[in-house]
Each structure stands twice: as C-alpha cells, then as structure tokens.
Amino acid sequence: MRIDRAVIVAKKDLSEFRKNRYIMMTIVMMPLISSVILPIVYVVPINQLSRQSEADLDLRFNTTYSLENATLMDATILDARIEHVNITNCVIRNSIVENCTILNSNFNESRIAYSSVKNSMLERCYLVNLTLDVGNTVRSSQYAGGSHELDQLKTLMFNVLLILLIMIPVTIPTVTASYSFVGEKVNKSLEPLLATPTTDLELLAGKSGSIFALSMGATWLSFVVAVVLVDVLTEPSLGYYPLPNTYWIVGILLLAPGMCLMSILANVIISSRVNDVRVSQQIGGVLILPVLLFFFFSLAGVLSTALLPMLVFSLGVLVVDAGIVLLSLRVFNREEILVNWK
C-alpha cells in the first residue's frame, strides 16, 4: 500500500467536507454541545452537591460517659463518647463517635468520624472522613473530608459526561462517511476514482482516514475543552481538579477511536446497500446504541463506573472493529462496487 495515494484521497475528501455546510455544522455543533454546554450543565448539580455538604450545623455534645473497645447491639445511647466500638441496631443521639464500625443504626445530632457506616440512618450529623456505602440515608448533615457515597455520585456524573463525549466520534462519521461513500456513489464519482492505479485498500484507507482524522480531531479537542471547563468550574467547590481520571483517559484513547472506526466502516458496508445519504445516516445512527446502552447501564448501576468495565467494553469494541475491517474490505473492492453495489 502506498500511503501517499491514501493521503491524496484523504486530502480531497477533507476539501469536500470543508465545502459542505451540513458536514461543517455537524462538526462544529456536536463538539460544542458535548464539550461546552453539557459540562456547564453538569457543573451545576456537582457544585450543588458540594454546597449542600457545607451547610452550617449547630451541634452540642454533652458527653457524660465514654465507651471504648466494646460491642453495642440493640442499645440506645445518649450523650456519650464512643471509640473503637462495633455498633449494630443501635439508636445514638448527641454523641461523638470515632473509629467505629456501624451497622443498621440510627444517628441523630452526632459527630461521626473516621468510621465505617453501613445501612444506617444519619440525621443532622457532622460527618468526618467516613466510609459510607450506598445503603445509608443521610439527611441534613455536613460532610467534612471524604464522603465515599458523594464521591461515587460525582464520579458517576463525570464518567457519564465522558460517555456523552464519546458520541462525537460515533456521530460525526455517520454524517461524513455517508457523504464520502454514498455521496460518491450517488454522484457516480467512484468509477473514475476506481479507474486510477490506486488500490482498493489505498482508497478505503484514504477515505476512512480523512473521516477518522476529522472525527478524532474534533473528539480530542472537545475532550480537552470539557476537561478544562469541568476542572475550572468545579475546583472551587471540590477543592481539587477531578479530570482527567483514568476512566476518561482509557475512554478517550481506546473507546473513542474504536467507536469512530466502527462507525466509519459500518458506513462502508451500509453504502453498498443504500442509495440515499439520509438513509445511510439513519442506519448509521444505530451505532450510537452500544454507547447509549453502556451509558444507561452505568447510570442504572448495572455496570460500575470503575475502570474495568470501561476497559472490557473498549477492548470489545476493538475486537468488533477487527471483524468489520475484514467485512468492509470484502465489500469495498472494484468488482463489488461496480457490479453488486445497489
């Protein structure tokens, strides 16, 4: 394969894209919405969550006795100082609780610090560096230091934003590839192109390469803009720069290119069967489904927003890509295009 010929084809396609108002609008609008408008909309609830945790509390502790290294079950404790205690099925009020393991308990107007809390109700409490799982109900309390549950929620929101960004490399090829492949077919400009000494692979690489470069350029630019925007807007309330995290980096370096390639090559296959750019775009739009499913599964908690599901999903997409590459090579050859393409 001669790369220079593929580059010539890619440059020609890019020249055509530049002159197509519809393509340019998609290339500008899609990243603009995903990297500017969505992050701004996102920052509001994240900052709101952080602000809620800073609400003032007027707690008074009248500790009249203390408990250390004990096990408490089915007890009601008032005005105590409790340290290194296993607390199960208890009601605790107006107390200071530190370094404890708490299960199925009810806390009111207490200070709970450096403890692990599960399936409990915490109301009007001051919470310092807790390990909280999702089974807790926390009302009118103030967080100080880490809150696992809140962090989980924030992470989920950031990672869902990433999935929305990954729609860019799926959507842009749907539009550009439709014009590049179906458009050339409808315009009957493929035959003169096929009559040149360029090989089928060089043509496919050139045409796909231009779309890939354009889509991934827009995606990575959007990624940088979104990261900067989220960091700048959330740092004052979070106290740190949340992005990019490893989830985002894997998503943007593995999943985004994988989905982009899938979208491009799927359009090659679609092009062999349809004669209308809009029909091609509509069918190509179906490719957003895997991303949407991944998004909904993450949102619904079926998939965690940890690194592993993202890695597995990304690698799965790349495996599917390998299959689509073989299929599109079979479809995109002179004989097929001139004889069998409808």
Place this chain on the structure above:
Amino acid sequence: MIEIVGLGRTFDGKAAVEDLNLTVEKGEVFGLLGPNGAGKTTTIRMLACLIKQTSGTAFVNGLEINTSSDSQKIRGIVGVLPESPGLYESLSANRNLDFFAQLYGVPKDKREKRIEELLKMLDLWDRRDEPVATYSKGMKQKIAIARAFVHDPQVVFLDEPTAGLDPQASLTVREFIVALKKEGRTVFINSHHLDEVERLCDRIAVMNRTALAIGSPKDLARRYWGRTTVVELASLDPAYGDVVRGLDFASNVRIDDGRILVDLDDPEIRNPVIVEKLTRAGAKIEYVTELKRSLEDVYMKLIGGGSR
C-alpha cells in the same frame, strides 16, 4: 495496442459479453457500436481492469488485463471516461483535475502545465477556479474528458463522449479527439452516435454481446450492402434498363426515381462498359455516381435483424 481474445463476462449466469475478439492498433480511433445492453460498457470496464472477465482475456499495450501483476500498470496507462462525468461538484475544475493527476503520479510542474493545456483546448481555462456545480452539462462532460487525459495516457476509453451535448460542445469534443489522434494516442469509443463514430473512427465494431462486424465504416457498408452504381439520365426510357440487365456482370438492376441502379463487384472496371452501352443505345447520361450507404444502414441491417 489492444488485443481482445474470446473475452466474455456473465452476470448471474446471463452473458453480457461473449467470445469477443478484436484488435485495435496503436494510434487508431476505434468505435464500439451497439444497442443498450450490448455489453459495450462492460467491455470497457474489463479492458480498464475495473471488473474481471469470466472467460477469455485481453492485452493492453502487451499487459494482460485483470492479472495481479498487470492490472495496476494498465490502470496507470489508460484513461477512462465513464458514462457519467462523476465530478466532485463542490471542487473547482482545476482541483478535480489536479486530484486525479496526483493519483496518476504526475509530478507537480507537469501537472500544472498539462491541466492548463487541457483546459485551454476545451475552452474552460477562464472558469478553472469555479466550483464544477456551477458548470453546464457540456462543460462538466469536457472536464470529465480532460480528466481521462490528464496523465497523458497511451490508451483512452471514452464511453459516450458526446452524450447529451449541444452541437457546439460536441464539435469541441470531436476536435479534441482528432487532435489527440494526431498525437498518436489510441482512442476506444463507445457510442450510439453513428454519425459521430463514422466521422471520428478509423474502424468500428458493431456488437451485440459479441462483435457482429468489424472494419472501417466504408468497408462495412460495402461488405453488407455491396457496391451500387447510380446512373442518372436526362430522360429515362425503360429500354435503357434492359440494356443494363443484358450485361452479364450487372446484378439487381432497378429503376428508381428516374435513375438506373445496378449492383457491381468492381465498379471501377464495369462503369465505363455501362456508360458505353447506354450511350450506344441513345441514352443521355448526366451523372454516374456510387450509392452512399451510411453507417446507420449497416447498423440497422446488423442489429435490426440480429437484436436479442
């Protein structure tokens, strides 16, 4: 330059081209005539290594078509004008031609010179930077023709080069083809335009899946219609017809519109004998000419009765 040996192609078991045999010499303008579906476009596509043949083979400049070693080389030395111009409408004529010249590997300095030369020959130089979408149909066809020649090919396949063009644009295209012929290029034309083929082509083949007849338009006319001498007389007496009928070399003597028509094998030798006999019989001869048969007559005779 082009040698076709038993070439055939089937689509879903149905023959589009079968057992096609013909040879086109270097510098020749060769026309392929036939009705729709006769296999003309399929033939060009096979020769340009765009689709594969199902039987037979062909050689272009000594290279065998659709072989892994030669296909790309053939595509590099031939120019193809497909049925539709297939230009990039949003790009200018200059950019369209430059793109194809690059794909054919024409160096930048030669590319610019060649594009300028072609656009000037086709009267499009002044509008070279305008998007092709703003061009008329004729202008688009001219750009498509220029594209087929942009890499200075040795062989050019033109599929309906003047289809849908107005008379002036057709004339420009014809003059362009004649100029290229003078440069020694081999031009292979598919056309329905019999008059154009007759004027442009050194030889033609009438085909309907296979070649029904091959030769120069004049040869074909003679081969399929024979040679007919027309004798125009000042006044026609039916007896003059009998005088001609009495000659043993004369066949199919008929009187039509005050003229005597007679089929002859070698009119150059027989015409003086006919003139002498008629003069002796008292006929006053005004003209002795040969009846001209058009390519259309040949085409209709071959295709009209032999159509699928």
